[in-house]
Amino acid sequence: MSNIAIKDIIKPENLVYQKTKLMTDKPLSYCPGCGHGTTHRLIMEVIEELGKEHESIGVAPVGCSVLAYEFMNVDMQEAAHGRAPALATAIKRLWPDHLVFTYQGDGDLAAIGTAETIHACNRGEKIVIIFINNGIYGMTGGQMAPTTLPGMKTSTSPYGRDVELMGHPLKITELVAQLPGTYYVTRQAVHTPSAVRKAKRAIKKAFQNQLDNAPGLSFVEVVSNCNSGWKMNPVDSNIWMEENMFPFYPLGDIKLEGRLVK
Amino acid sequence: MTEEIIIAGFGGQGVLSMGKILAYSGIMQDQEVSWMPSYGPEMRGGTANVTVIVSDERISSPILRAYDTAIILNQQSMDKFEPEVKPGGTLLYDPNGISRHPSRKDINIFKVEGAKKAAEMGNTKIFNMIVLGAYLKIKPIVKLENVVKGLKKSLPERHHKLIPLNEDAILLGMKNVEVVQEV
Amino acid sequence: MGELKLMKGNEALAEAIIRAGTDGYFGYPITPQSEVLEYLMASKPWETTGMVVLQAESEVASINMLYGGGGTGKKVVTSSSSPGISLMQEGLSYIAGAEIPILIVNVVRGGPGLGDIQPAQSDYFQSTKGGGHGDYRLIVLAPSSVQEMADFVPVAYDLAFKYRNPAMILSDGAIGQMMEKVEFFEPVPRLKDEEVKARYPWATNGKPVNGERRILTSLDLDPQKLEDHNHHIQEKYRKIEENEVRYEALQCDDADYILVAYGTSARVSLKSVKLLREKGIKVGLLRPITLWPFCTKKIRELVGQGVKGFLSVEMSAGQMVEDVRLAVNGKVKVEHFGRLGGMIHSPEEVVEALEQKIIGG
Numbered sequence: 001m002s003n004i005a006i007k008d009i010i011k012p013e014n015l016v017y018q019k020t021k022l023m024t025d026k027p028l029s030y031c032p033g034c035g036h037g038t039t040h041r042l043i044m045e046v047i048e049e050l051g052k053e054h055e056s057i058g059v060a061p062v063g064c065s066v067l068a069y070e071f072m073n074v075d076m077q078e079a080a081h082g083r084a085p086a087l088a089t090a091i092k093r094l095w096p097d098h099l100v101f102t103y104q105g106d107g108d109l110a111a112i113g114t115a116e117t118i119h120a121c122n123r124g125e126k127i128v129i130i131f132i133n134n135g136i137y138g139m140t141g142g143q144m145a146p147t148t149l150p151g152m153k154t155s156t157s158p159y160g161r162d163v164e165l166m167g168h169p170l171k172i173t174e175l176v177a178q179l180p181g182t183y184y185v186t187r188q189a190v191h192t193p194s195a196v197r198k199a200k201r202a203i204k205k206a207f208q209n210q211l212d213n214a215p216g217l218s219f220v221e222v223v224s225n226c227n228s229g230w231k232m233n234p235v236d237s238n239i240w241m242e243e244n245m246f247p248f249y250p251l252g253d254i255k256l257e258g259r260l261v262k
Numbered sequence: 263m264t265e266e267i268i269i270a271g272f273g274g275q276g277v278l279s280m281g282k283i284l285a286y287s288g289i290m291q292d293q294e295v296s297w298m299p300s301y302g303p304e305m306r307g308g309t310a311n312v313t314v315i316v317s318d319e320r321i322s323s324p325i326l327r328a329y330d331t332a333i334i335l336n337q338q339s340m341d342k343f344e345p346e347v348k349p350g351g352t353l354l355y356d357p358n359g360i361s362r363h364p365s366r367k368d369i370n371i372f373k374v375e376g377a378k379k380a381a382e383m384g385n386t387k388i389f390n391m392i393v394l395g396a397y398l399k400i401k402p403i404v405k406l407e408n409v410v411k412g413l414k415k416s417l418p419e420r421h422h423k424l425i426p427l428n429e430d431a432i433l434l435g436m437k438n439v440e441v442v443q444e445v
Numbered sequence: 446m447g448e449l450k451l452m453k454g455n456e457a458l459a460e461a462i463i464r465a466g467t468d469g470y471f472g473y474p475i476t477p478q479s480e481v482l483e484y485l486m487a488s489k490p491w492e493t494t495g496m497v498v499l500q501a502e503s504e505v506a507s508i509n510m511l512y513g514g515g516g517t518g519k520k521v522v523t524s525s526s527s528p529g530i531s532l533m534q535e536g537l538s539y540i541a542g543a544e545i546p547i548l549i550v551n552v553v554r555g556g557p558g559l560g561d562i563q564p565a566q567s568d569y570f571q572s573t574k575g576g577g578h579g580d581y582r583l584i585v586l587a588p589s590s591v592q593e594m595a596d597f598v599p600v601a602y603d604l605a606f607k608y609r610n611p612a613m614i615l616s617d618g619a620i621g622q623m624m625e626k627v628e629f630f631e632p633v634p635r636l637k638d639e640e641v642k643a644r645y646p647w648a649t650n651g652k653p654v655n656g657e658r659r660i661l662t663s664l665d666l667d668p669q670k671l672e673d674h675n676h677h678i679q680e681k682y683r684k685i686e687e688n689e690v691r692y693e694a695l696q697c698d699d700a701d702y703i704l705v706a707y708g709t710s711a712r713v714s715l716k717s718v719k720l721l722r723e724k725g726i727k728v729g730l731l732r733p734i735t736l737w738p739f740c741t742k743k744i745r746e747l748v749g750q751g752v753k754g755f756l757s758v759e760m761s762a763g764q765m766v767e768d769v770r771l772a773v774n775g776k777v778k779v780e781h782f783g784r785l786g787g788m789i790h791s792p793e794e795v796v797e798a799l800e801q802k803i804i805g806g
Contacts, residue, residue, distance in 0.1 A: 055651045059513065060662075069660045075649035077516045078662035079509065080539050086506040087513025093497045094469055094519045095638070098651055116509070119502035282624065286451050289626045295451070297624035301477060301562070322715035324623050327791035415451070 020044045022053060022073045029067055033234025035224030036064060038190040039132060040071050040103075042200045046207050047074060047099065056099040057091050059084040061113075063105035064138040072103075082113020085120035088127045099210050101128040107137045110146040110172040117172065124181030124216040128206045131173065131219065134226035135245065142229040146170040149248055154229070169248065173221040177255040183216030184209055185255035189223045189246075191238045202253075216258060223249050263318050265403050266326055268343050270311035271335025276390030279416070280333075281312035284394065286412030287404035288316040296324040309338050316403055333397055335376075337361060350445060354397055364442075371442040372400055379434055388431035395435020406432065447628050454594040454620040457627045458524065458550060459484035461595035465602055466633040468519035469497040471510035473529060476562040477618040478552035481524045494635055504529035508536030508549070515540065515547040516661045518641040518648030520602055524550035526618070527568050528559060530576075537611055538577030542663025544647075544678065546605035548598070549583075550614040552621040555787030563787025564618035564709055569764035572615050573737040580675055582682050584612040584689065585736040587707040591625035599630065604689060608681055609647070615736060617760065619709040619789065691734035692743055696722070700729030702803055703747055705769050706758040707733050709789060714758045716792035721799065728799065736765070744772035754778040754803035758795055761785065778803055 022044035030036045047056050053074060060068040062081035069076035079087045084102035092100040109117050109131050120127070136154055137143040143156040147169050151160040161169070177185040184206055188199035199222060206218035223245050227237035253261050267284070271277045281297050288295040298313040313329075315321050332343045334355040344364050347353050352370045357363070358377035374396035380389040398404065404412075409432065413425050452460070459481045462470060467490075472482050482500060490496040501507040507523045514521040525533065530551045540547055551572065555565040572585045584604045586597045597614050605612040642650060652658040665671040696718060697703060706714040711732040721728040731747070733740050744755070754777055757766035763781035770779045782798035784790045790798075 053652060054654050057517065057649055057651065066664065069662060073652075073658055075652050075659050076661075077513060077649055078543070078660070078664055079512065080535055083505070083509035083512070083536070086501070086509035087516070089499070089506075090469060090471060090497075090510035090512075090514030090521065091517055093499065094514050094517055094521075095650055115502055116506055119506065282451065285624060289449055289451055295624075295626060297451070298619065299622060301618075301622050320715075321625075321712075322719065323713040323792050324625075325619060325709070325713060325789045325791070327793060 020048070022048045024071055024073045026070050028071060030064065031228045033225065033227045033237065034064075035134070035190045035222060036132060038196060039130065039199070039222050039224070040068060042190070042196070042203050043101065043103070043130060044072055044074075045200065046204045049204070050099070050207055050211060052099045052207075052211075055097065056101070057095065059087045059091070059100075059102040061102070061104040061108040063108050065103055065105060065132065066139065068103050082108050082111070083116055084108070085113065085116040085125070085127070085129065089120050089123070089125045092125055092127050096126070099128070099207055101130060101207070103130045104132070105138070106131070106133045106135065106145045106147040110170050114172070118176065118179070121176040121217050121219065122179045122181045124183070126210055126213065127217055128210055129217065129219045130203065131221045132224050133221055133249065134224045134229065135169075136226050136229040138226050138229045146172070147249075149244060171249070173219065173249075173254060176219055177260060181216050182219055182255055183214045183258050184218040186219070186253045187221040187223060187249060187251050189241070189251055191225060191241060221249070223251065263403070265316045265331065265401065266329050267314045267316075267331045267333065268311060268326070268329045268346070269314065269333040269335075270309065270339030270343055273310040275310070275335050276387070277310045277335065278312050280390040280394050281314045282416050283409065283412050284314050284316065284404065286415045287408045290408040290411040290415075291404060293318060294321050296321045298324040309336065311339065331397070331401060333393060335393070340364065352400060354393070354400060354439070356393060367443075368445060370444050372396065372439050373442055374435055374439045376435065379438055380431075383431070383434070385427070388427060391428045391431035392435035392438070395432035396439035397435075398432065399436040399439045447631070449626045449628050451624050452591060452627050453480055453622060453624050454588070454591045454616060455480035455552065455622070456484050457591045457595040458598065458614070458616075458621075459488070460629060461598035462522055463488060463490045463494060463496060464629055464632040465599045466494070466520060466635045467496050467522055468635055469499070469510075469514045469521045470523065471499050471501050471507045471514070471521065472523045472525065473501050473504050473507050475504075475526045475529045477554055477564075477621050478524050478526050478550070480621070481550070494632075496635065504532040505536065508533035508540070511547040511549070512536055512540050512543070512545060515545040516543065516648065517650040518645035520635070522548040522550065524552065526552045526554045527556050527565070530568065530571070534571070534577035537583070538575075538579050538581065539663045540611050541581035541583070541678070542579060543661045544609040545611070545661065546602075546609050547611050548601050548605055548614070549611060550616065553615065553617040555785075561787040562618065564620075564760060564789060565785075565787050566617055566708060566710060566760040566783075567762070567764065567785070568615065569736065569759065569761060572613055573739070573768075581678065582610075582685075582737055584608070584610055584685060584738075585615050586612065586691075587615045587734060587736050588620055589708050589711045589732060591620065591623065591627050594620060595627050595629055599633065606645075608685055610681065610685070615708070617709050618787075686738040689735060690738045690740050690742070692740040693732040693734060694743065695730040695732070697729030697731060697747060699727055700747075701727045701751075701753050702799060703729050703731050703752050703755045704758050704795065704799065705731045705733070705744075705755055705765065707736060707765070710758045710760055710783070713790055713792050714795055717795035717799070720792055720796050726804070733765070739768045739772070741768070741772040744769060748773055748776050752777065754780070756795075756799050756803050757781045758790065758798075759783040760789060
């Protein structure tokens with residue numbers, strides 16, 4: 001063994017994994033265990049595989065992923081809270097041959113930006129929306145989100161979400177699937193290798209729809225953990241997500257080629 | 263020459279389009295013009311008025327409180343605008359529907375039976391052109407040929423066949439204007 | 446000489462938007478400027494110049510569509526009236542921070558709140574002092590005729606792109622709704638995508654093949670960097686103040702008194718100048734065309750020339766008068782006269798106000 005040097009191991013033929021080319025070298029600002037980084041990587045891999053590095057424009061949200069533009073190595077704009085679909089609408093209409101996507105969290109997309117989300121979906125804007133749903137406001141320190149589950153504790157629902165008092169969690173993905181302007185609507189996760197592979201296929205399909213000029217918007221929800229906001233370690237948060245989030249937000253395709261799945 | 267006019271009546275009487283044709287006629291003879299309407303919900307079936315200015319010089323205020331001429335087509339407008347005619351100015355009105363006739367002694371007053379004549383011709387839509395004719399008889403600030411040119415500009419092409427009818431209405435108005443009082 | 450047309454200010458603006466080589470209009474209906482979107486939709490410019498026209502779901506969406514579209518280097522515009530412009534302030538602040546050139550048109554109506562739909566000039570502070578949060582300015586042009594509603598569109602675009610800054614055309618319900626004759630400039634073709642890419646290297650329209658990707662953001666969590674960025678935009682504003690002041694001075698050379706007025710008020714005041722001169726009072730009209738940057742130097746020149754007093758005539762409770770006072774700096778009398786809530790002063794009222802507040806006061 002002692003006669004094998006490092007240089008003998010680090011060779012292209014031994015490569016099993018490498019940093020995604022379209023991710024910058026900037027260290028991710030996300031908490032270890034969070035699903036944001038994985039989702040960023042999947043989007044960048046898809047754009048690279050589609051050969052559209054120079055014809056892609058992304059829109060970052062306000063929330064934990066406010067700095068998404070620091071990590072995604074394509075042209076990016078940073079939107080005001082909730083307004084990403086409005087920016088993307090204009091970008092796509094003015095550059096119809098480009099791939100245009102938004103990357104938004106639950107507070108951004110399903111609370112303050114509900115109008116922009118619904119109307120971009122309903123107009124059938126030919127863009128991709130990637131929606132990270134972790135049921136909490138991560139960046140501002142764990143406040144209740146529109147997708148926070150009933151009974152779930154957050155800093156603004158410290159005794160658990162009381163639906164009588166605070167209203168119900170919003171299944172916005174099911175809602176936008178009802179709109180005639182959405183072409184592909186799916187819910188995925190990135191907490192296991194097989195889930196990551198499925199999520200990547202979904203994201204690729206969404207971008208491929210855009211390349212194919214499919215008649216409508218492609219919407220990919222990624223249910224993610226927020227171990228910091230949920231006050232758990234990453235492993236426990238993934239288990240909690242499977243046991244609590246997935247029953248309420250079931251994974252799978254909701255709308256395919258403009259038709260509801262059932 | 264500067265002529266400052268208010269045309270006022272009910273929405274639907276063609277007040278705004280009459281003003282527009284007058285303004286277009288001014289453009290046709292290289293004059294400066296402005297057309298300032300009342301606007302908003304008040305126009306939905308209520309009163310409508312428009313201030314038209316035709317001038318040889320750059321037009322200053324498009325909004326006025328004193329007019330060289332007031333063309334008045336309903337009672338509310340009579341109440342509102344009779345006092346705003348400049349001393350020595352002109353008031354033209356259609357007596358149809360007017361219960362309180364103008365009473366000022368320091369202005370020229372004319373009337374035209376526009377609504378009655380339009381009804382006789384069997385076309386209430388040319389009412390405003392009869393009134394315009396009456397006005398142009400009193401104050402020939404624009405030539406009839408330029409009014410016809412103005413009509414061509416302001417009417418959509420599909421309505422151009424109606425121009426001779428409008429011209430007839432203007433001539434009818436010119437014939438039927440009556441002097442009530444001259445100062 | 447092009448053909449003369451009789452048009453409403455709003456329609457002339459819409460026609461000028463198409464002719465100026467605009468790539469996209471995004472807007473939401475509101476009185477008294479809905480004719481802009483109506484005219485554009487009826488004209489179908491997407492079939493001729495390729496311009497995009499979209500009715501957004503709100504003014505909030507409209508301004509953010511301008512952020513997105515303007516951020517790609519395309520020429521984009523929206524129009525609205527006061528309450529809608531208030532909704533756009535968030536987006537405008539982001540756009541100013543990210544230094545995106547866009548054009549926004551405010552056809553002002555009476556306020557505060559829902560107010561009314563009559564012409565007003567009570568959005569002067571909002572337009573010239575920033576409007577949203579943070580230290581920023583819009584370049585503000587104030588048309589006072591239908592002709593200027595058309596002519597200022599390409600001027601505003603040029604300024605916006607020259608300085609990478611949002612520009613505003615601040616009009617009012619009277620200029621928007623009235624018809625006057627207008628002669629249009631020759632149409633300017635839209636830039637091709639390659640021209641946009643070559644001309645605006647900062648724009649996010651696809652990472653260059655041999656270059657770095659671009660980011661448009663108003664965020665910098667490092668306060669030192671954000672201070673540097675603020676200094677950078679302030680330096681830009683000083684350049685704009687130095688180079689881009691526009692005004693019209695009418696009969697000011699021999700004037701003892703000056704009416705300062707823009708937009709519809711300037712039109713009314715011009716008539717007042719005539720009435721006052723008929724009385725033998727030497728009065729001039731100073732009409733700021735750019736409201737920001739403001740014609741401070743010109744006012745100081747007039748003070749130096751011996752002007753005895755200024756009356757700021759505005760359809761507001763007195764907003765621009767503060768800038769006039771700052772320029773005059775206490776040297777001579779400055780007063781405000783105006784009507785509020787959508788009322789317009791008559792030329793005679795302005796005459797009376799000058800006589801009472803400045804000459805006799």
